[in-house]
Amino acid sequence: MFGCNLEHRATSVSQLLLGFNVLMLQADSLHVVRSNKAVLNDISFTVQRGEVYALLGGNGAGKSTTLLSFLGFLLPSQGRVLVKDKDVGADVMAARRAISYLPESASLYEHLNAIENLQYFLGLAGVDVTLGDMDTVLDRVSLAPDARKRNLRDYSKGMRQKVAIALAMLRNSDILLLDEPTSGLDPNAIDELHRIIRGLADAGKAILMVTHDVYGACQVADRIGLLHSGNLVGEFVAQGDDRIDTNAVHTAFASKANSSSLLSNPPSSNPQLSKV
Amino acid sequence: MSAFKFVLNELKFSAKDRTLLLWMAVVxxxxxxxxxxxxxxxHSxxxxxxxLIVSDRQDRIAEQGKLSDWGSAAYYNFHLTYNSPSGFAFAALGQRDEQPWKHRIRMLALEGQIYERDVGNPSVTLIGRFDFSFLASFVLPLVLIVLLYDLRASERTAGRYNxxxxxxxxxxxxxxxxxxxRVSAVSMCxxxxxxxAGWFAETDxxxxxxxxTIVLAYAIFWSLVCYCFSAWRKSGSVILMTLIGIWSVTAIVIPASARLxxxxxxxxxxGADILMLQREAVNDAWDLPKDATMKPFFERHPQWAHYQPEKSAFEWQWFFAFQQVGDQKTEALANAYRDGRLQRxxxxxxxSLIAPPSLLERSLQSLANTDFNASNRYESEVRAFHRKLREYYYPKFFNHEAFDKAALERLPEFNSGAQAAQ
Structure with missing residues (x-):
């Protein structure tokens, strides 16, 4: 733990030296309507270079919608989203070029091996990388060399996630959008993934991840935004070398989750709610 | 990124797509x-x-030894007519499956001969043969649907689309x-x-x-239909059912309803009515006074009106006259039959303009000279040839020309129009 703090302190110094306080992602009074229903209401937040921002929320809170807005798949009905200070709506392709996106349960092609998947997706993006580069990055994400020539259908979920992370790293974009990156992973794989995410942020990437894993978000994020029913209801910021307090976030998250579950019950079966 | 690299990347990817490889092999x-x-x-x-060309010649030579008059020559000599398959017929057998493409014609009434055909298995005839035109017209769209319907939907289902x-x-x-x-790979296969096969069959x-070109245009048409529907933000099964529905309507429902x-x-x-009428006319003639036969015959051939048939004796002139009158009596029915088929x-x-599979099949059959027009053309050629036979023999009968075996060498010969075209 002590070692971790030292490392973090050193990184903070390097961030200052590299001028990390640059806005990479910005949601500005973002409203999104889907099927005549508001799914995001007046959301505003920013993500800077070298920062991990975690959007935390339950199912249907609007987390993935936020990511899709930055990728230009959903355009705001009001407000705007900016990637590197440019409105996404004005140039979707420029926004997508700046972003590496890791969808939930990253489904790469199962009939291809790790190297072939990387070659295909990087070719699609128009990124030239050598086999050596790929091996280096796969080493960094700790994918065993003997696994790299096996088709992905033989991989565990954690191994697939590593390949997807490797893809995001090899694209060398300034921004990473991660949708539930730890979903379905075992604790060791989660720790390893957090280490990788933290390392990428320390190397200057701006990372926006959405998750409902309170502990994981606190472990890796510099800031946490709490999303509830399309509203950003709170924000937690790591102070100095200290990580965000898990208990505080958990309490806030649970209270929102409980109020949500109360609201989801019909009044007749829940006398407390009818009193409210 | 260069377009070449982009294409090469996708080609490499497709080369590892087992579904595509499987369908390529199937096609x-x-x-x-x-x-x-x-x-x-x-070939058969x-x-x-x-x-038949060899046998027909041998048969005629063998018969000629036994002949002693023009009537017997006309009665016993068979003449081969045929509609040779074109160099492209292998791809679209079309009407050659059910319409006659060979006849051995005699000087007898033609309507009794021209509808004869080989007896085949009716079930096979109903289904039709599995030829290239059937494959391209009806099966190719299904393969394209299977390969393209979930172009996007499968990626959405796999969570890869975004x-x-x-x-x-x-x-x-x-x-x-x-x-x-995908379309190019399947079309190539x-x-x-x-x-x-065209090179082997020496097709033009x-x-x-x-x-x-026509088949490629057809493949492009179906690919565009599939491509447009694949962009529909619906599940793969909805898109598949919609496309299969379109195929069913254009390939089955429209042609079948139209036919009905x-x-x-x-x-x-x-056809049986025509045959019966002709047979009755010919058979009745044996019992009718000869004038009843000769009058309608002379109306068509006034140049032989000087001929006076004997009251009781058999005469070839009268025999072949009532054969022709048999044809004359069925003429209206036969014309109605031919015109009706042409109209249909x-x-x-x-x-077929609103049923693309039928349109392609008809186009290929037209190129292969196996469509209805080709079959009708052959029938007309047979009729014309039969007329030539009558024009050859009638002067011999009615002018009482002396029988000359050498003159049989100058008998009209049938020339296949389709054979000449190829």
Missing amino acids: LGLSSLSVGFGLSEV QKKVIEN LLESTAARPASLWRLRALI LLIPLVF FLTLLSAS IVDRTVALPS DHIAAWV
Whole structure:
């Protein structure tokens, strides 16, 4: 733990030296309507270079919608989203070029091996990388060399996630959008993934991840935004070398989750709610 | 990123797509099988014609030794007529499956001979043969549907769609290129056996080029339909069912309904009625006074009106006159039958404009000279040849020319129009 703090302190110094306080992602009074229903209401937040921002929320809170807005798949009905200070709506392709996106349960092609998947997706993006580069990055994400020539259908979920992370790293974009990156992973794989995410942020990437894993978000994020029913209801910021307090976030998250579950019950079966 | 690298990347990817490889193998196999069946059938028809040409000549030479008068010569001599398959018939057997393509004609009433055909298995005739035109018209769209319906939907189901769209430097081109590669691969597998078979069958280059172009245009048409529907934000099964529905309507419902309506609106006399009327006319003539036969005959051939038949004795002039009068009596029915079939075919041609599978099949049959027009042309050639036979023999009968075996060498010979075209 002590070692971790030292490392973090050193990184903070390097961030200052590299001028990390640059806005990479910005949601500005973002409203999104889907099927005549508001799914995001007046959301505003920013993500800077070298920062991990975690959007935390339950199912249907609007987390993935936020990511899709930055990728230009959903355009705001009001407000705007900016990637590197440019409105996404004005140039979707420029926004997508700046972003590496890791969808939930990253489904790469199962009939291809790790190297072939990387070659295909990087070719699609128009990124030239050598086999050596790929091996280096796969080493960094700790994918065993003997696994790299096996088709992905033989991989565990954690191994697939590593390949997807490797893809995001090899694209060398300034921004990473991660949708539930730890979903379905075992604790060791989660720790390893957090280490990788933290390392990428320390190397200057701006990372926006959405998750409902309170502990994981606190472990890796510099800031946490709490999303509830399309509203950003709170924000937690790591102070100095200290990580965000898990208990505080958990309490806030649970209270929102409980109020949500109360609201989801019909009044007749829940006398407390009818009193409210 | 260069377009070449982009295409190469997608080509490499497609080369590892087992589904595509499987369908390529299936189409290659089916196409080879269809042209193989076609070549075998055409070879067998050609062989039959070759053998018949030899046998027909030998038979006539053998008969000529026994002949002693013009009447016997006209009665006992058979004359081979045939419609040779074109160099492209192997790809579209068309009407050669059910309409006659060979006859041995005598000077007897033609209506009793011209509808004769080989007896085949009616079940097979109903289904039709598995030839290239059937494969391209009806099976190819299904393969294209299977390969293209879930172009996007399968990626959405696999959770890869947004990743692909956000990663691709040219997202719109990605789907177009992926569809193009699949369609090109399948079309190539379909056309390679056709081209090889065409080379083997010595098909006219222009015909082969036209056929390949038409098939490619047809593949592009179905690919565009599938491509447009694949962009629909619905599940794969909804898109698949919609496309299969479109195929069913254009390949089955429209042609079948049109046929039903045309059969009801354009009435045809039955072939059996024509045959019965002709047979009755010929048989009755034996018992009628000879004048009853000769009068309608002389109306068509006033130049022989000087002929006075004997009251009781058998005469070849009278015999062949009542054969012709038998044809004359069925003329109206036979013309109605032919015109009705032409009208039905004409309507079917219009209907095929809204039923692309039928349109392709008809186009290929037209290129292969195996469509209804080709079959009708052969029938007209047989009729014309039969007229020539009458024109040859009648002066011998009615001018009482002395029998001359050497003159039999100058008998009219049938020339196959289709054979001349190829």
